[in-house]
Amino acid sequence: MNVLEADGEALLAALRKLLAEKQIVTDTELTERMAATDNASPGQGAKMVARAWTDPAYRALMLEDGAKAAEAMNIPMRGMPPLGVLENTDSVHHLIVCTLCSCYPRAVLGYPPFWYKSAAYRARAVRDPRGLLAEFRTRLPETVKIHVVDSTADYRWMVLPKRPAGTDDWTPEQLTAIVREGDMVGVTIPSI
Amino acid sequence: MNFAPGDAVIVKNDWPEAHGPVHIRTPHYLRGHKGRVVRRLGAFRNPEDLAFARPAATRALYHVAFPMRELWPEGGETDDVVVEIYEHWLERP
Numbered sequence: 133m134n135v136l137e138a139d140g141e142a143l144l145a146a147l148r149k150l151l152a153e154k155q156i157v158t159d160t161e162l163t164e165r166m167a168a169t170d171n172a173s174p175g176q177g178a179k180m181v182a183r184a185w186t187d188p189a190y191r192a193l194m195l196e197d198g199a200k201a202a203e204a205m206n207i208p209m210r211g212m213p214p215l216g217v218l219e220n221t222d223s224v225h226h227l228i229v230c231t232l233c234s235c236y237p238r239a240v241l242g243y244p245p246f247w248y249k250s251a252a253y254r255a256r257a258v259r260d261p262r263g264l265l266a267e268f269r270t271r272l273p274e275t276v277k278i279h280v281v282d283s284t285a286d287y288r289w290m291v292l293p294k295r296p297a298g299t300d301d302w303t304p305e306q307l308t309a310i311v312r313e314g315d316m317v318g319v320t321i322p323s324i
Numbered sequence: 325m326n327f328a329p330g331d332a333v334i335v336k337n338d339w340p341e342a343h344g345p346v347h348i349r350t351p352h353y354l355r356g357h358k359g360r361v362v363r364r365l366g367a368f369r370n371p372e373d374l375a376f377a378r379p380a381a382t383r384a385l386y387h388v389a390f391p392m393r394e395l396w397p398e399g400g401e402t403d404d405v406v407v408e409i410y411e412h413w414l415e416r417p
Binding site for chain 1: 398400
């Protein structure tokens with residue numbers, strides 16, 4: 133029988149049994165990983181961003197090693213690709229894309245939004261980033277240089293957005309609430 | 325080959341997909357184009373071999389910046405595309 137025509141459920145059960153028998157991965161590990169994947173959401177990344185905005189030592193750790201910074205917030209990173217965090221500033225704006233497939237920092241942001249995987253987003257991000265950003269109603273001054281980061285290999289990338297003006301006396305909880313998924317990919321910027 | 329941040333590089337103008345099944349992490353739009361090494365990201369087992377369950381050597385991975393204008397005729401003058409490229413795809417100009 134062709135594997136493509138096999139009953140999916142039976143195939144999955146057989147694969148899990150073989151993985152356990154060959155001691156490649158236990159059923160418990162699989163269940164844990166599935167739970168971690170399902171629990172990951174943009175809210176986790178937003179908490180990291182809010183802490184980086186209010187805690188200079190944490191910001192430094194996040195820019196040095198994103199995975200360690202995630203683990204410091206109890207986000208499970210074991211077995212995940214390394215996480216790089218790129219900081220938006222007054223002079224540089226980062227935009228993340230994966231032109232080859234749909235590499236996304238799932239460990240910290242959860243499942244990618246539908247448009248992230250679309251051919252249109254992937255093709256346009258590397259060729260016409262300012263036009264693409266305009267469709268997300270994001271307009272950057274001409275003086276801001278855009279770095280489009282094409283995530284092609286073993287790293288996953290997340291953006292540390294700029295903290296909006298007028299939030300100086302905000303608590304981390306208030307800051308977390310204004311950080312959206314798109315802000316951490318670079319298609320939008322946090323605003324109040 | 326070892327590269328340092330700031331080094332000028334060219335992505336090999338190589339098209340192995342024309343000769344049979346391959347797994348490549350070097351996007352087609354970069355091949356033959358000039359860029360500059362931004363940082364070394366570490367070393368990883370070569371995904372081109374891992375994808376076929378072949379023994380895979382560990383290769384250095386670099387973040388390389390390409391001016392948009394180098395890649396596209398209408399590319400913005402100030403903007404860059406920054407991409408992870410394995411050492412065996414990079415040459416010195």
